[in-house]
Amino acid sequence: MEQKIKIVLTGSLIAAKPAQKATAASLGLRKIGDYSIGETTPALLGKVKVLRHLVKVEPVSTVTE
Numbered sequence: 001m002e003q004k005i006k007i008v009l010t011g012s013l014i015a016a017k018p019a020q021k022a023t024a025a026s027l028g029l030r031k032i033g034d035y036s037i038g039e040t041t042p043a044l045l046g047k048v049k050v051l052r053h054l055v056k057v058e059p060v061s062t063v064t065e
Helices: 018-026 042-050
Strands: 004-009 035-039 055-060
Antiparallel strands (some): 004 055
16 A cells, blocks of 8 residues: 655645646645645656646545544
8 A cells, every 4th residue: 555645735836837737736726725635646656746836735644533
């Protein structure tokens, strides 16, 4: 099972480039404070890299019993 990460939008998309806005929309991030949880894949990490100055990334601890 892959590790999951939480991506939180911390910066405004008003002055962002169109490609950055589209990437944020593909992650489901619209307003500051919105967050998305996803599995750590190369595609997701590439999206985070495009938005690295606008987002905060945190690992998500999953407890399985």
